[in-house]
Amino acid sequence: MTILWIEVAPKVEMKKEVAVKWPESSPSLPEWLATQPTQDWEDTFHRDGCLTVNNILTEDEVRIYKDIYTRMLSGEIDTRRHRHDLGNHVKQVSINQENICQIMWPSEYIEDLLKGPLHTRAEAIAHVVLGKDCVLDFDMLISKGPHTNTETPWHQDESYWPDQPDKRAASFWVALDESTVDNGCMWFVPGSHKLPMRPFRPVSEGHHVLCCDCSEEEGAPRPLKPGSCTVHHGRTLHYSRGNTTNTQRRAYIVNFRPADMVKFERDHKFDHGKSGVDEIILTHKEVQ
Numbered sequence: 001m002t003i004l005w006i007e008v009a010p011k012v013e014m015k016k017e018v019a020v021k022w023p024e025s026s027p028s029l030p031e032w033l034a035t036q037p038t039q040d041w042e043d044t045f046h047r048d049g050c051l052t053v054n055n056i057l058t059e060d061e062v063r064i065y066k067d068i069y070t071r072m073l074s075g076e077i078d079t080r081r082h083r084h085d086l087g088n089h090v091k092q093v094s095i096n097q098e099n100i101c102q103i104m105w106p107s108e109y110i111e112d113l114l115k116g117p118l119h120t121r122a123e124a125i126a127h128v129v130l131g132k133d134c135v136l137d138f139d140m141l142i143s144k145g146p147h148t149n150t151e152t153p154w155h156q157d158e159s160y161w162p163d164q165p166d167k168r169a170a171s172f173w174v175a176l177d178e179s180t181v182d183n184g185c186m187w188f189v190p191g192s193h194k195l196p197m198r199p200f201r202p203v204s205e206g207h208h209v210l211c212c213d214c215s216e217e218e219g220a221p222r223p224l225k226p227g228s229c230t231v232h233h234g235r236t237l238h239y240s241r242g243n244t245t246n247t248q249r250r251a252y253i254v255n256f257r258p259a260d261m262v263k264f265e266r267d268h269k270f271d272h273g274k275s276g277v278d279e280i281i282l283t284h285k286e287v288q
């Protein structure tokens with residue numbers, strides 16, 4: 001799920017105020033990769049259009065990402081420029097929290113976040129499943145707070161960028177909390193990446209979030225332990241239920257596609273809200 005082609009504001013360079021220190025115990029990228037089932041990743045991704053990678057992060061690493069996430073959610077790190085409610089197509093369920101909190105470009109706020117294990121290992125996996133010409137397109141946080149109970153509608157990410165000539169894309173959804181059916185884990189329809197795109201539409205009139213017809217009967221949930229992730233192709237049908245539990249469901253998402261296609265997007269003034277998500281916040285106000 002990302003933001004539709006919006007006109008971007010003039011680019012202002014952001015100063016990164018917060019630095020991160022990675023655990024010395026973390027394996028180097030080649031060491032980590034050597035222990036991974038790379039052939040199985042490739043086969044599964046091509047067959048199903050979705051894949052589970054267990055323990056892409058260690059417990060110590062998860063702790064670091066969770067700390068950053070908590071500071072962003074609480075407002076201690078001020079991400080208002082990139083933060084909005086992805087679930088604002090329905091009435092706000094809980095007064096003090098977004099139905100679905102989305103923070104675009106968290107890596108813009110933290111020095112060296114891009115050099116950390118989440119981005120570097122995801123890039124290595126993207127090279128295995130998509131090809132070595134793939135680069136990071138954008139990163140984002142999507143969290144569902146306790147009892148926010150708002151589903152992310154069924155959709156295919158490709159509906160947001162249907163005109164790209166090269167459709168290779170992989171989205172990594174990294175669970176920082178345990179993700180379960182009841183708190184909104186991802187659901188996928190395996191094999192849907194090989195079928196024609198389904199017709200899509202805005203989730204409500206004039207809204208930037210897109211959806212299509214699909215149901216849980218067609219797919220299956222992918223619960224995850226903290227530090228594990230799913231990887232899905234840009235055409236794979238996916239969705240998540242709302243969070244009906246007492247606890248947070250926090251995911252860190254990174255998206256990779258061919259470098260040429262990232263250039264194609266930027267040439268069309270599309271940067272996934274890097275310069276700010278003001279237009280989306282305006283939509284939010286209209287709905288309320």
Ligand SMILES: O=C(O)CCC(=O)C(=O)O
Binds near residue numbers: 002152238251253
């Ligand atoms: O976190 C969610 O509920 C949805 C995420 C999603 O649609 C995506 O990462 O493409």
